[in-house]
Amino acid sequence: MSEALTSQASDERGAQRIHLNAFYLFAYYGFGSFFPLITQYYDSIRLTGTQIGVISAVTPVISIVTQPLWGMICDRFHIRKQVLMLTLAAAGAIGLLFPAVSTFAWVFLLYIAMSVFQSAVVPVSDSLALGYAKRHNVQFGDIRMxxxxxxxxxxxxxGLAVEQWGPAAIFYSYCGAYLIACLFLRRIPEHTDAAPFTVSVFKGLTQLIRLPRFVLFLAATFFIFGTINAHxxxxxxxxxxxxxxxxGVGLAFLLFAGSEAPFMKIAGYFVRRWGLELTILLSSTVSALRxxxxxxxxxxxxxxxxxFIQGLSVGCYLATAAQFVRENTPASLQVTALAIYASIGNGLGSMTCNLLGGWIKDTFSILETYLFFGLASVAGLIPLLIIRFGPWKHASAEQQEQFASGQLSR
Structure with a gap:
């Protein structure tokens, strides 16, 4: 009887892993349908370079507000799966409206509306996956790849579909991928890994900014992840x-993004050999040089x-950054911390890099835009060096709680 129960439990874990992997596959299929090719849609409706820059630079700032709010809702009510289902469906539905509009104002408004819901996808997905990885002792990178x-x-x-049927294929692919992701998400059980949420919004933020390692990592994320998204x-x-x-753009993104998966797998080896901090520092250095x-x-x-430079830089960084946030923040605030981390990189960092990058392109050229990306990434290496070699070493979970609550001082 015990062997049968053990076999049944193993089969259930295997099925859950398959559904979680498939969810990530289709959720990011939606991202891949949209971001690398969206400039083709902008060009088809004759938006100017300045207008493209405004859309790309201003709308990510929405996530600065919405991502922490989504995270706090998840922390407070323990409904991560339901929130993720809602936001995927809503973002996909709004995406279907883009082919019906052709003016800057309408595109701008639709992009803002879509961003409100899309901003929850990455932090809440990573929270579910990190919880699964912790329960079953697997590497987060094995799932995220x-x-x-x-x-x-x-x-x-x-990209092939756009050549065949036009830019509208971007949005049909985006919506379809999100709906399929929802189907797999329904089969993934939700477990409550974080402690109950017992603090207010502002008190939670106050606790997190008392953690020097977390604040330094946010500064690094602003520059490094901001330039990655702007790219x-x-x-x-x-x-x-x-x-x-x-x-060639479609082929390049196929190879770039495809190289991320094996390096996310290899990232676990790097972490075991060199440690989490050095792995993040290495990937960020490669990104700046790129x-x-x-x-x-x-x-x-x-x-x-x-x-493969994309895999060594972006792949390793994505596989380890969320793990760093989880290991350096109190358990009761981890979803909120992940949301803030994503809002800094995807929101404020992307906004700044896109806005300045667009201005630099108009004033000089796109080559100078990438020079700016490189210099900004070099600036992001400074807080990572302080984390690794500075006075603030990694604290235990109990110490993190005490530092965040002000019971201990750095």
């Missing part, structure tokens, strides 16, 4: 500037041939 697979496939396949918007124009084709190299206008052949 399926998102990279989905993103890579979407960039390539949706997804501007690469299409950059690649064509250095002699590439629109078709943007500086791009600013020299290398041949497109070399950009494609060295596609």
């Amino acid at each position: 399926w998102g990279a697979v989905g993103f890579a496939l979407a960039a390539f396949l949706t 997804n918007i501007w690469f299409s124009l950059y690649y064509q500037h250095i002699g590439g084709t629109v078709a 943007w500086l190299w791009y600013s020299t206008a290398p041949d497109t052949t070399w950009v494609i041939a060295l596609f």
